[in-house]
Amino acid sequence: MTFAERMLHIDRRLIFLMIGAFTLVPLLFPVGLAINISPEVRSVYDYIEKLPERSVLLLSLDFDPASKPELHPQAVAILRHAFRKNLRVVAMTLWVSGTGMADQVIDEIAREAGKEKGKDYVFLGWSPGGSSVIINMGQDLYKAFPSDYGGKPTKTLPVLDGVQSLRDVAYAISLGAGNPGVEAWYVFGKDKYKFELGGGCTGVIAPGLYPLLRSGQINGLIGGLRGAAEYEVLIGQKARAVAGMDAQSATHFAIIVLVLLCNVFYFSLRRAARREAGR
Amino acid sequence: MPLEVIIGAWVATGLTLFIFTFLYEDNPIFKLAEHLYVGISVGYTIVKAYDTVIVHLIYVPMIKEGDWSLLVPVGLGLLMLARYMPKAAWLSRYAFAFIVGVGSGLAIPRTISSFILKQVEDTIRPLVTLLPDGGVTFTASLLNPASNLNAIILLVGVVSVLFYFFFSLEHTGPLKTAARTGILFLMIAFGAAFGYTVMARMSLLIGRFTDLIEFTGPAYGRPTLWLIPLVVGALILWSSRRRQAPPEA
Numbered sequence: 001m002t003f004a005e006r007m008l009h010i011d012r013r014l015i016f017l018m019i020g021a022f023t024l025v026p027l028l029f030p031v032g033l034a035i036n037i038s039p040e041v042r043s044v045y046d047y048i049e050k051l052p053e054r055s056v057l058l059l060s061l062d063f064d065p066a067s068k069p070e071l072h073p074q075a076v077a078i079l080r081h082a083f084r085k086n087l088r089v090v091a092m093t094l095w096v097s098g099t100g101m102a103d104q105v106i107d108e109i110a111r112e113a114g115k116e117k118g119k120d121y122v123f124l125g126w127s128p129g130g131s132s133v134i135i136n137m138g139q140d141l142y143k144a145f146p147s148d149y150g151g152k153p154t155k156t157l158p159v160l161d162g163v164q165s166l167r168d169v170a171y172a173i174s175l176g177a178g179n180p181g182v183e184a185w186y187v188f189g190k191d192k193y194k195f196e197l198g199g200g201c202t203g204v205i206a207p208g209l210y211p212l213l214r215s216g217q218i219n220g221l222i223g224g225l226r227g228a229a230e231y232e233v234l235i236g237q238k239a240r241a242v243a244g245m246d247a248q249s250a251t252h253f254a255i256i257v258l259v260l261l262c263n264v265f266y267f268s269l270r271r272a273a274r275r276e277a278g279r
Numbered sequence: 280m281p282l283e284v285i286i287g288a289w290v291a292t293g294l295t296l297f298i299f300t301f302l303y304e305d306n307p308i309f310k311l312a313e314h315l316y317v318g319i320s321v322g323y324t325i326v327k328a329y330d331t332v333i334v335h336l337i338y339v340p341m342i343k344e345g346d347w348s349l350l351v352p353v354g355l356g357l358l359m360l361a362r363y364m365p366k367a368a369w370l371s372r373y374a375f376a377f378i379v380g381v382g383s384g385l386a387i388p389r390t391i392s393s394f395i396l397k398q399v400e401d402t403i404r405p406l407v408t409l410l411p412d413g414g415v416t417f418t419a420s421l422l423n424p425a426s427n428l429n430a431i432i433l434l435v436g437v438v439s440v441l442f443y444f445f446f447s448l449e450h451t452g453p454l455k456t457a458a459r460t461g462i463l464f465l466m467i468a469f470g471a472a473f474g475y476t477v478m479a480r481m482s483l484l485i486g487r488f489t490d491l492i493e494f495t496g497p498a499y500g501r502p503t504l505w506l507i508p509l510v511v512g513a514l515i516l517w518s519s520r521r522r523q524a525p526p527e528a
Contacts, residue, residue: 016302023484027492069486070479096327097320128332132385147335187393188385203479207472215401217393224475225482244485251481 002272004265015258022254026246033249035242040213041230043220044198045081047171053086055170056163058195060185061105063177064097067202071175073228073241074200075105078173081235083113088159089121090169092145094133094180099126103149118152122159125149131180134188138166166193175200175222182209186217200227280498288494292502295487296510306517308510402437405430436464 001009048057059078063071082089089110093102106123115121124145127133136144141163145154154160162168172195174185182199190197196219201209203224212218222231225248228241297312337353340346355377361370405427406419419427442454443461450458495503 013303019481019484023481023488027485027488069489070482096324096331099327100323126327126331128328128336132381135385146340151335183393187389191389191393203475203482206475207468211398211401215397217397224478225485226478240486240489244482244489247485247488248478248481251484252478255477255481 002269004268004272007265008262008269019251019254022250023247026250027243030243030246033246035229035233035245037230037234038227040221040223041227042234044078044173044200044222045220045231045234047196047198047219048078048081048085048087051085051087051170055087056168057082057087057089058166058169058172059089059091060094060172060174060176061091061098061102062094062174062181063202064095065101067177068101069244070202070224070228071177071200072101072105073225073239074175074222074231075102076109076239077228077231077235077237077241078175078200078222079106079109080113080237081231083110083115083120084235086120087170089115090124090159090163091121092124093126094130094184095177096126096128099149117150118148119158122154122157123149124154131184131188134166134180134185135192138189138193141165166195169195171196171198173198173200176205177202178205181205182218182221183212186212190217198222285499288499289502289506291490292494292506293510295491296506299487300510300514303514304518306514308513308517402434406434435460440464 051057059075059082061071061075079089089106091102091106093099103123103125106121107117110117110121125148127136127144129136133144141160142154147153148157166172166189172185172189174182174197176182176185176199182197182201182205185197185199189195197217198220199209199212199218200222201224203226206221206223209218209221209223213221222228225241225244229245232238232242294312294315297308298316300306301309337349341349341353355374358370358374361367406417408416408418410416419430439457439461441461442457443465445454445458448454491503493499495501
Protein backbone atom coordinates (compact mmCIF):
# COMPACT_ATOMS: atom_id res chain seq x y z
CA MET A 1 0.00 0.00 0.00
CA THR A 2 1.45 3.38 -1.02
CA PHE A 3 1.61 6.39 1.30
CA ALA A 4 -1.28 8.07 -0.54
CA GLU A 5 -3.45 4.95 -0.18
CA ARG A 6 -2.64 4.69 3.52
CA MET A 7 -3.55 8.35 4.05
CA LEU A 8 -6.85 7.99 2.18
CA HIS A 9 -7.74 5.00 4.37
CA ILE A 10 -6.70 6.65 7.62
CA ASP A 11 -8.90 5.89 10.66
CA ARG A 12 -11.52 8.67 10.72
CA ARG A 13 -11.18 8.84 14.51
CA LEU A 14 -7.72 10.32 14.07
CA ILE A 15 -9.29 13.13 12.04
CA PHE A 16 -11.91 13.67 14.80
CA LEU A 17 -9.10 13.88 17.36
CA MET A 18 -7.22 16.37 15.23
CA ILE A 19 -10.29 18.60 14.77
CA GLY A 20 -10.98 18.31 18.52
CA ALA A 21 -7.44 19.44 19.30
CA PHE A 22 -7.61 22.32 16.82
CA THR A 23 -10.84 23.45 18.52
CA LEU A 24 -9.81 22.94 22.14
CA VAL A 25 -6.32 24.46 22.15
CA PRO A 26 -7.36 27.95 20.88
CA LEU A 27 -10.24 27.95 23.39
CA LEU A 28 -7.81 27.27 26.23
CA PHE A 29 -5.06 29.56 24.91
CA PRO A 30 -6.68 32.31 22.80
CA VAL A 31 -4.46 34.47 20.62
CA GLY A 32 -7.06 37.11 19.73
CA LEU A 33 -7.06 37.12 15.93
CA ALA A 34 -8.50 40.28 14.36
CA ILE A 35 -12.27 40.33 13.65
CA ASN A 36 -13.29 42.49 10.69
CA ILE A 37 -16.83 43.83 10.59
CA SER A 38 -18.87 42.91 7.51
CA PRO A 39 -21.29 45.48 6.00
CA GLU A 40 -24.32 43.21 6.56
CA VAL A 41 -23.69 43.00 10.34
CA ARG A 42 -22.90 46.70 10.55
CA SER A 43 -26.25 47.49 8.88
CA VAL A 44 -28.17 45.85 11.73
CA TYR A 45 -26.02 47.64 14.32
CA ASP A 46 -26.33 51.02 12.60
CA TYR A 47 -30.09 50.74 12.27
CA ILE A 48 -30.52 50.03 15.99
CA GLU A 49 -28.02 52.78 16.79
CA LYS A 50 -30.13 55.33 14.90
CA LEU A 51 -33.46 54.39 16.55
CA PRO A 52 -34.82 57.00 18.98
CA GLU A 53 -35.12 56.05 22.66
CA ARG A 54 -38.20 54.00 23.62
CA SER A 55 -38.70 52.82 20.02
CA VAL A 56 -40.12 49.32 19.76
CA LEU A 57 -37.70 46.58 18.75
CA LEU A 58 -39.32 43.25 17.97
CA LEU A 59 -36.93 40.34 18.49
CA SER A 60 -38.15 36.97 17.32
CA LEU A 61 -35.98 34.16 18.65
CA ASP A 62 -36.88 31.52 16.09
CA PHE A 63 -34.53 28.75 17.18
CA ASP A 64 -34.26 25.91 19.67
CA PRO A 65 -31.39 24.58 21.81
CA ALA A 66 -29.91 22.71 18.81
CA SER A 67 -28.81 26.07 17.35
CA LYS A 68 -27.91 27.68 20.67
CA PRO A 69 -24.13 27.94 20.08
CA GLU A 70 -24.68 30.14 17.02
CA LEU A 71 -27.83 32.12 17.76
CA HIS A 72 -27.73 32.55 21.55
CA PRO A 73 -24.64 34.84 21.35
CA GLN A 74 -26.41 36.87 18.66
CA ALA A 75 -29.47 37.27 20.90
CA VAL A 76 -27.30 38.30 23.85
CA ALA A 77 -25.42 40.92 21.80
CA ILE A 78 -28.58 42.41 20.24
CA LEU A 79 -30.40 42.53 23.60
CA ARG A 80 -27.41 44.25 25.25
CA HIS A 81 -27.35 46.80 22.44
CA ALA A 82 -31.12 47.40 22.57
CA PHE A 83 -31.21 47.81 26.35
CA ARG A 84 -28.21 50.14 26.24
CA LYS A 85 -30.07 52.27 23.66
CA ASN A 86 -33.08 52.26 26.00
CA LEU A 87 -35.36 50.66 23.41
CA ARG A 88 -38.56 48.83 24.29
CA VAL A 89 -37.94 45.18 23.53
CA VAL A 90 -40.82 42.95 22.49
CA ALA A 91 -39.52 39.40 22.25
CA MET A 92 -41.23 36.24 21.05
CA THR A 93 -40.54 32.94 19.35
CA LEU A 94 -42.12 30.98 16.50
CA TRP A 95 -40.43 27.76 17.72
CA VAL A 96 -42.22 26.06 20.60
CA SER A 97 -39.12 24.07 21.57
CA GLY A 98 -37.13 27.28 22.09
CA THR A 99 -39.59 28.99 24.44
CA GLY A 100 -37.87 28.32 27.77
CA MET A 101 -34.42 29.19 26.44
CA ALA A 102 -35.68 32.45 24.90
CA ASP A 103 -37.37 33.47 28.17
CA GLN A 104 -34.16 32.70 30.07
CA VAL A 105 -31.85 34.78 27.85
CA ILE A 106 -34.16 37.82 27.83
CA ASP A 107 -34.61 37.81 31.61
CA GLU A 108 -30.87 37.34 32.15
CA ILE A 109 -29.78 40.24 29.90
CA ALA A 110 -32.60 42.50 31.14
CA ARG A 111 -31.53 41.86 34.75
CA GLU A 112 -27.93 42.65 33.80
CA ALA A 113 -29.09 45.95 32.21
CA GLY A 114 -31.41 46.79 35.13
CA LYS A 115 -34.56 46.73 33.00
CA GLU A 116 -38.07 46.14 34.28
CA LYS A 117 -40.31 43.39 32.93
CA GLY A 118 -43.56 44.72 31.44
CA LYS A 119 -42.24 48.30 31.32
CA ASP A 120 -38.99 48.01 29.34
CA TYR A 121 -39.39 44.57 27.83
CA VAL A 122 -41.81 41.70 27.42
CA PHE A 123 -41.52 38.11 26.31
CA LEU A 124 -44.71 37.13 24.51
CA GLY A 125 -43.79 33.47 24.29
CA TRP A 126 -44.98 31.17 21.52
CA SER A 127 -48.29 31.05 19.71
CA PRO A 128 -49.47 28.22 17.43
CA GLY A 129 -49.80 28.69 13.69
CA GLY A 130 -46.23 29.11 12.48
CA SER A 131 -46.05 31.83 9.85
CA SER A 132 -49.76 32.69 10.29
CA VAL A 133 -48.89 34.15 13.69
CA ILE A 134 -47.02 36.91 11.85
CA ILE A 135 -50.12 37.77 9.81
CA ASN A 136 -52.19 37.68 12.97
CA MET A 137 -49.75 40.06 14.67
CA GLY A 138 -49.90 42.34 11.63
CA GLN A 139 -53.66 42.65 12.10
CA ASP A 140 -53.83 42.78 15.89
CA LEU A 141 -50.92 41.95 18.17
CA TYR A 142 -53.24 41.45 21.15
CA LYS A 143 -55.26 38.77 19.39
CA ALA A 144 -52.12 36.83 18.51
CA PHE A 145 -50.79 37.17 22.06
CA PRO A 146 -53.62 37.94 24.53
CA SER A 147 -51.18 37.34 27.39
CA ASP A 148 -47.42 37.33 27.74
CA TYR A 149 -45.31 34.30 28.66
CA GLY A 150 -45.99 34.88 32.35
CA GLY A 151 -49.77 35.02 31.79
CA LYS A 152 -50.21 38.82 32.20
CA PRO A 153 -52.74 40.37 29.78
CA THR A 154 -50.70 42.14 27.07
CA LYS A 155 -53.16 45.05 26.85
CA THR A 156 -52.16 46.16 30.34
CA LEU A 157 -48.39 46.20 29.70
CA PRO A 158 -46.77 49.69 29.53
CA VAL A 159 -44.05 48.36 27.21
CA LEU A 160 -46.72 47.95 24.51
CA ASP A 161 -48.15 51.48 24.82
CA GLY A 162 -49.05 52.72 21.33
CA VAL A 163 -48.43 49.33 19.75
CA GLN A 164 -51.45 47.81 18.02
CA SER A 165 -49.84 45.72 15.33
CA LEU A 166 -46.60 45.09 13.46
CA ARG A 167 -47.03 48.46 11.71
CA ASP A 168 -46.08 50.13 15.02
CA VAL A 169 -42.77 48.30 15.31
CA ALA A 170 -39.69 50.44 14.55
CA TYR A 171 -37.44 47.49 13.74
CA ALA A 172 -37.87 43.74 13.75
CA ILE A 173 -35.10 41.16 13.88
CA SER A 174 -35.63 37.44 13.43
CA LEU A 175 -32.89 35.14 14.66
CA GLY A 176 -33.83 32.08 12.67
CA ALA A 177 -32.50 28.55 12.49
CA GLY A 178 -34.87 27.49 9.70
CA ASN A 179 -38.53 27.75 8.91
CA PRO A 180 -40.40 29.70 10.25
CA GLY A 181 -37.65 32.28 10.51
CA VAL A 182 -36.20 35.23 8.62
CA GLU A 183 -37.88 34.33 5.31
CA ALA A 184 -41.30 33.96 6.95
CA TRP A 185 -40.89 37.33 8.65
CA TYR A 186 -40.21 38.93 5.28
CA VAL A 187 -42.92 37.12 3.31
CA PHE A 188 -45.75 37.42 5.83
CA GLY A 189 -44.52 40.44 7.80
CA LYS A 190 -42.38 43.12 6.22
CA ASP A 191 -43.72 42.73 2.69
CA LYS A 192 -47.29 43.17 3.93
CA TYR A 193 -47.04 45.45 6.97
CA LYS A 194 -44.07 47.60 5.88
CA PHE A 195 -41.65 47.66 8.81
CA GLU A 196 -37.87 47.41 8.59
CA LEU A 197 -36.48 43.91 9.04
CA GLY A 198 -33.06 42.54 9.90
CA GLY A 199 -32.01 38.94 10.22
CA GLY A 200 -29.72 36.64 12.13
CA CYS A 201 -29.24 33.02 11.19
CA THR A 202 -27.18 29.88 11.51
CA GLY A 203 -24.30 29.37 9.10
CA VAL A 204 -26.15 26.60 7.29
CA ILE A 205 -28.99 28.83 6.07
CA ALA A 206 -26.96 32.03 5.58
CA PRO A 207 -26.19 31.49 1.84
CA GLY A 208 -29.93 31.15 1.16
CA LEU A 209 -30.62 34.52 2.79
CA TYR A 210 -28.03 36.58 0.92
CA PRO A 211 -30.40 37.12 -2.06
CA LEU A 212 -32.86 38.76 0.37
CA LEU A 213 -30.08 40.99 1.65
CA ARG A 214 -28.95 42.06 -1.82
CA SER A 215 -32.47 42.92 -2.92
CA GLY A 216 -33.07 44.99 0.22
CA GLN A 217 -35.78 42.64 1.50
CA ILE A 218 -33.81 42.54 4.75
CA ASN A 219 -31.53 45.42 5.68
CA GLY A 220 -28.82 43.37 7.41
CA LEU A 221 -27.79 39.84 8.24
CA ILE A 222 -25.86 38.36 11.14
CA GLY A 223 -24.54 35.00 9.99
CA GLY A 224 -23.61 32.30 12.50
CA LEU A 225 -21.11 32.54 15.34
CA ARG A 226 -18.90 34.75 13.17
CA GLY A 227 -21.70 37.32 12.82
CA ALA A 228 -22.30 37.22 16.57
CA ALA A 229 -18.60 37.88 17.17
CA GLU A 230 -18.72 40.89 14.85
CA TYR A 231 -21.74 42.24 16.73
CA GLU A 232 -19.97 41.75 20.07
CA VAL A 233 -17.05 43.78 18.73
CA LEU A 234 -19.40 46.52 17.52
CA ILE A 235 -21.10 46.91 20.90
CA GLY A 236 -17.73 46.67 22.67
CA GLN A 237 -18.71 43.72 24.86
CA LYS A 238 -16.65 40.73 23.81
CA ALA A 239 -18.19 37.49 25.03
CA ARG A 240 -18.64 33.85 23.97
CA ALA A 241 -18.71 34.46 20.21
CA VAL A 242 -15.44 36.41 20.14
CA ALA A 243 -13.87 33.76 22.40
CA GLY A 244 -14.80 31.11 19.83
CA MET A 245 -13.33 32.91 16.80
CA ASP A 246 -9.73 31.69 17.29
CA ALA A 247 -11.00 28.13 17.46
CA GLN A 248 -13.16 28.71 14.39
CA SER A 249 -10.17 30.01 12.40
CA ALA A 250 -7.99 27.11 13.59
CA THR A 251 -10.53 24.43 12.65
CA HIS A 252 -11.15 26.07 9.27
CA PHE A 253 -7.41 26.05 8.65
CA ALA A 254 -7.24 22.36 9.59
CA ILE A 255 -10.16 21.50 7.30
CA ILE A 256 -8.68 23.43 4.36
CA VAL A 257 -5.37 21.56 4.80
CA LEU A 258 -7.22 18.22 5.02
CA VAL A 259 -9.26 18.95 1.88
CA LEU A 260 -6.10 19.93 -0.02
CA LEU A 261 -4.20 16.85 1.16
CA CYS A 262 -7.07 14.53 0.27
CA ASN A 263 -7.18 16.02 -3.22
CA VAL A 264 -3.40 15.65 -3.64
CA PHE A 265 -3.55 11.98 -2.55
CA TYR A 266 -6.62 11.29 -4.68
CA PHE A 267 -5.13 12.76 -7.85
CA SER A 268 -1.74 11.10 -7.28
CA LEU A 269 -3.52 7.73 -6.93
CA ARG A 270 -5.58 8.37 -10.05
CA ARG A 271 -2.45 9.31 -12.00
CA ALA A 272 -0.70 6.16 -10.81
CA ALA A 273 -3.69 4.03 -11.81
CA ARG A 274 -3.73 5.58 -15.31
CA ARG A 275 -0.01 4.91 -15.69
CA GLU A 276 -0.61 1.29 -14.68
CA ALA A 277 -3.41 0.98 -17.22
CA GLY A 278 -1.20 2.51 -19.95
CA ARG A 279 1.52 -0.13 -19.55
CA MET B 280 -24.66 28.88 42.78
CA PRO B 281 -28.29 27.57 42.79
CA LEU B 282 -28.60 23.77 43.05
CA GLU B 283 -30.65 23.49 39.84
CA VAL B 284 -27.86 25.19 37.88
CA ILE B 285 -25.29 22.75 39.28
CA ILE B 286 -27.52 19.77 38.46
CA GLY B 287 -28.08 21.22 34.99
CA ALA B 288 -24.31 21.52 34.47
CA TRP B 289 -23.77 17.87 35.46
CA VAL B 290 -26.59 16.65 33.20
CA ALA B 291 -25.41 18.81 30.25
CA THR B 292 -21.80 17.65 30.66
CA GLY B 293 -22.77 14.00 30.96
CA LEU B 294 -25.08 14.02 27.94
CA THR B 295 -22.56 15.95 25.81
CA LEU B 296 -19.88 13.36 26.60
CA PHE B 297 -22.34 10.51 25.97
CA ILE B 298 -23.09 11.92 22.51
CA PHE B 299 -19.38 12.46 21.77
CA THR B 300 -18.73 8.74 22.37
CA PHE B 301 -20.36 8.09 18.97
CA LEU B 302 -17.21 9.50 17.38
CA TYR B 303 -15.44 6.35 18.62
CA GLU B 304 -18.20 3.89 17.75
CA ASP B 305 -21.95 3.41 18.10
CA ASN B 306 -22.55 2.29 21.70
CA PRO B 307 -25.26 2.01 24.39
CA ILE B 308 -24.21 5.24 26.16
CA PHE B 309 -24.73 7.20 22.95
CA LYS B 310 -28.07 5.49 22.37
CA LEU B 311 -29.20 6.40 25.89
CA ALA B 312 -28.42 10.09 25.28
CA GLU B 313 -30.00 10.00 21.82
CA HIS B 314 -33.26 8.50 23.12
CA LEU B 315 -33.34 10.95 26.01
CA TYR B 316 -32.92 13.83 23.56
CA VAL B 317 -35.78 12.66 21.36
CA GLY B 318 -38.06 11.89 24.30
CA ILE B 319 -37.43 15.12 26.16
CA SER B 320 -37.82 17.24 23.01
CA VAL B 321 -41.19 15.66 22.22
CA GLY B 322 -42.33 15.82 25.85
CA TYR B 323 -41.35 19.48 26.15
CA THR B 324 -43.16 20.36 22.92
CA ILE B 325 -46.34 18.57 24.01
CA VAL B 326 -46.39 20.26 27.42
CA LYS B 327 -45.73 23.73 25.97
CA ALA B 328 -48.32 23.25 23.24
CA TYR B 329 -50.89 22.03 25.80
CA ASP B 330 -50.22 24.96 28.13
CA THR B 331 -50.33 27.59 25.39
CA VAL B 332 -53.13 26.25 23.21
CA ILE B 333 -55.48 24.36 25.52
CA VAL B 334 -55.02 26.45 28.66
CA HIS B 335 -54.21 30.00 27.51
CA LEU B 336 -55.87 30.19 24.10
CA ILE B 337 -58.95 28.00 24.68
CA TYR B 338 -59.79 27.34 28.35
CA VAL B 339 -59.09 30.82 29.76
CA PRO B 340 -60.90 32.88 27.06
CA MET B 341 -63.85 30.46 26.84
CA ILE B 342 -64.51 29.49 30.45
CA LYS B 343 -63.17 32.51 32.32
CA GLU B 344 -63.92 35.28 29.79
CA GLY B 345 -66.99 33.76 28.10
CA ASP B 346 -65.67 34.00 24.52
CA TRP B 347 -67.69 31.08 23.14
CA SER B 348 -66.95 31.98 19.51
CA LEU B 349 -63.81 29.92 19.98
CA LEU B 350 -66.01 26.81 19.76
CA VAL B 351 -65.86 27.11 15.94
CA PRO B 352 -62.06 26.65 15.57
CA VAL B 353 -62.05 24.15 18.45
CA GLY B 354 -64.74 22.08 16.69
CA LEU B 355 -62.85 22.26 13.40
CA GLY B 356 -59.66 21.19 15.15
CA LEU B 357 -61.41 18.29 16.88
CA LEU B 358 -62.54 17.00 13.48
CA MET B 359 -58.87 16.13 12.87
CA LEU B 360 -59.14 13.45 15.56
CA ALA B 361 -61.88 11.73 13.54
CA ARG B 362 -59.04 10.13 11.55
CA TYR B 363 -58.69 7.65 14.41
CA MET B 364 -62.30 6.42 13.97
CA PRO B 365 -62.62 4.67 10.60
CA LYS B 366 -66.39 5.23 10.35
CA ALA B 367 -66.09 8.98 10.99
CA ALA B 368 -62.73 9.51 9.27
CA TRP B 369 -64.39 11.43 6.42
CA LEU B 370 -65.13 14.29 8.85
CA SER B 371 -61.41 15.04 9.14
CA ARG B 372 -61.40 16.03 5.47
CA TYR B 373 -63.21 19.27 6.35
CA ALA B 374 -60.46 20.24 8.77
CA PHE B 375 -57.72 19.32 6.30
CA ALA B 376 -59.52 21.15 3.48
CA PHE B 377 -59.68 24.27 5.66
CA ILE B 378 -55.97 24.07 6.52
CA VAL B 379 -54.85 23.38 2.94
CA GLY B 380 -57.11 26.10 1.55
CA VAL B 381 -56.14 28.81 4.02
CA GLY B 382 -52.46 27.78 3.95
CA SER B 383 -52.26 27.86 0.16
CA GLY B 384 -54.21 31.08 -0.08
CA LEU B 385 -51.87 32.79 2.34
CA ALA B 386 -48.60 31.31 1.10
CA ILE B 387 -48.83 31.16 -2.71
CA PRO B 388 -49.31 34.87 -3.58
CA ARG B 389 -46.89 36.08 -0.92
CA THR B 390 -44.22 33.53 -1.89
CA ILE B 391 -44.49 34.37 -5.59
CA SER B 392 -44.29 38.06 -4.79
CA SER B 393 -41.32 37.75 -2.41
CA PHE B 394 -39.19 35.02 -3.91
CA ILE B 395 -39.89 35.22 -7.64
CA LEU B 396 -41.09 38.69 -8.67
CA LYS B 397 -38.93 40.61 -6.22
CA GLN B 398 -35.84 38.53 -7.06
CA VAL B 399 -36.41 38.88 -10.83
CA GLU B 400 -36.77 42.62 -10.33
CA ASP B 401 -33.56 42.76 -8.31
CA THR B 402 -31.66 40.75 -10.91
CA ILE B 403 -32.36 43.21 -13.73
CA ARG B 404 -32.96 46.43 -11.79
CA PRO B 405 -29.34 47.63 -11.67
CA LEU B 406 -29.14 47.32 -15.46
CA VAL B 407 -32.64 48.41 -16.43
CA THR B 408 -34.84 51.06 -14.81
CA LEU B 409 -38.58 51.61 -15.10
CA LEU B 410 -39.54 55.18 -16.04
CA PRO B 411 -42.50 56.94 -14.38
CA ASP B 412 -44.43 56.86 -17.69
CA GLY B 413 -44.12 53.07 -17.81
CA GLY B 414 -41.19 52.97 -20.25
CA VAL B 415 -37.88 51.21 -19.72
CA THR B 416 -34.36 52.62 -19.90
CA PHE B 417 -30.95 50.93 -19.75
CA THR B 418 -28.92 52.35 -16.87
CA ALA B 419 -25.84 50.16 -17.36
CA SER B 420 -22.84 52.18 -18.51
CA LEU B 421 -21.23 50.46 -21.49
CA LEU B 422 -18.27 52.85 -21.22
CA ASN B 423 -17.61 51.68 -17.68
CA PRO B 424 -18.68 48.02 -17.42
CA ALA B 425 -16.94 47.68 -14.04
CA SER B 426 -19.60 49.93 -12.48
CA ASN B 427 -22.21 47.21 -13.05
CA LEU B 428 -19.92 44.19 -12.83
CA ASN B 429 -21.74 42.52 -9.94
CA ALA B 430 -25.09 42.98 -11.63
CA ILE B 431 -23.75 41.55 -14.90
CA ILE B 432 -22.23 38.50 -13.14
CA LEU B 433 -25.51 37.96 -11.32
CA LEU B 434 -27.56 38.19 -14.51
CA VAL B 435 -25.23 35.79 -16.36
CA GLY B 436 -25.40 33.39 -13.39
CA VAL B 437 -29.19 33.41 -13.17
CA VAL B 438 -29.74 33.00 -16.91
CA SER B 439 -27.10 30.27 -17.36
CA VAL B 440 -28.38 28.24 -14.39
CA LEU B 441 -31.92 28.51 -15.78
CA PHE B 442 -30.57 27.22 -19.11
CA TYR B 443 -28.95 24.29 -17.29
CA PHE B 444 -32.37 23.27 -15.94
CA PHE B 445 -34.07 23.76 -19.34
CA PHE B 446 -34.52 20.21 -20.60
CA SER B 447 -36.90 20.74 -23.53
CA LEU B 448 -34.01 21.32 -25.92
CA GLU B 449 -30.82 19.29 -26.25
CA HIS B 450 -27.80 21.00 -24.69
CA THR B 451 -25.75 21.48 -27.86
CA GLY B 452 -24.09 24.50 -29.46
CA PRO B 453 -24.76 27.80 -27.64
CA LEU B 454 -27.12 26.02 -25.23
CA LYS B 455 -24.26 23.73 -24.19
CA THR B 456 -22.04 26.74 -23.45
CA ALA B 457 -24.81 28.37 -21.42
CA ALA B 458 -25.52 25.13 -19.51
CA ARG B 459 -21.81 24.60 -18.79
CA THR B 460 -21.58 28.17 -17.47
CA GLY B 461 -24.60 27.36 -15.31
CA ILE B 462 -22.79 24.35 -13.86
CA LEU B 463 -19.86 26.59 -12.90
CA PHE B 464 -22.19 28.96 -11.05
CA LEU B 465 -23.90 26.00 -9.35
CA MET B 466 -20.53 24.62 -8.22
CA ILE B 467 -19.62 28.00 -6.71
CA ALA B 468 -23.00 28.11 -4.94
CA PHE B 469 -22.56 24.56 -3.58
CA GLY B 470 -19.02 25.43 -2.44
CA ALA B 471 -20.27 28.51 -0.59
CA ALA B 472 -23.08 26.48 1.01
CA PHE B 473 -20.63 23.74 2.06
CA GLY B 474 -18.24 26.31 3.51
CA TYR B 475 -21.01 27.86 5.59
CA THR B 476 -22.15 24.38 6.70
CA VAL B 477 -18.65 23.54 7.90
CA MET B 478 -18.56 26.86 9.77
CA ALA B 479 -21.92 26.10 11.38
CA ARG B 480 -20.93 22.60 12.48
CA MET B 481 -17.65 23.84 13.92
CA SER B 482 -19.57 26.56 15.77
CA LEU B 483 -21.69 23.85 17.41
CA LEU B 484 -18.54 22.01 18.48
CA ILE B 485 -17.06 25.24 19.83
CA GLY B 486 -20.29 25.83 21.76
CA ARG B 487 -20.15 22.43 23.42
CA PHE B 488 -16.41 22.73 24.18
CA THR B 489 -16.96 26.20 25.67
CA ASP B 490 -19.57 24.75 28.03
CA LEU B 491 -17.34 21.79 28.92
CA ILE B 492 -14.49 24.18 29.75
CA GLU B 493 -16.84 26.37 31.82
CA PHE B 494 -18.04 23.30 33.74
CA THR B 495 -14.49 22.48 34.88
CA GLY B 496 -14.99 25.31 37.38
CA PRO B 497 -15.24 24.55 41.11
CA ALA B 498 -18.57 26.44 41.32
CA TYR B 499 -20.21 23.64 39.37
CA GLY B 500 -18.37 20.85 41.19
CA ARG B 501 -16.05 20.23 38.19
CA PRO B 502 -18.41 17.86 36.35
CA THR B 503 -16.23 17.80 33.20
CA LEU B 504 -13.19 16.58 35.10
CA TRP B 505 -15.17 13.89 36.94
CA LEU B 506 -17.26 12.66 34.05
CA ILE B 507 -14.61 12.43 31.30
CA PRO B 508 -12.72 9.55 33.02
CA LEU B 509 -16.02 7.85 33.88
CA VAL B 510 -17.36 8.02 30.31
CA VAL B 511 -14.03 7.00 28.76
CA GLY B 512 -13.78 4.12 31.28
CA ALA B 513 -17.31 2.96 30.47
CA LEU B 514 -16.53 3.08 26.75
CA ILE B 515 -13.35 1.05 27.18
CA LEU B 516 -15.19 -1.51 29.34
CA TRP B 517 -18.03 -1.84 26.83
CA SER B 518 -15.57 -2.12 23.93
CA SER B 519 -13.46 -4.85 25.62
CA ARG B 520 -16.59 -6.84 26.63
CA ARG B 521 -17.92 -6.67 23.11
CA ARG B 522 -14.65 -8.03 21.72
CA GLN B 523 -14.68 -10.90 24.22
CA ALA B 524 -18.32 -11.81 23.54
CA PRO B 525 -18.80 -14.74 21.13
CA PRO B 526 -20.12 -13.71 17.72
CA GLU B 527 -23.88 -14.07 17.26
CA ALA B 528 -24.98 -17.08 15.24
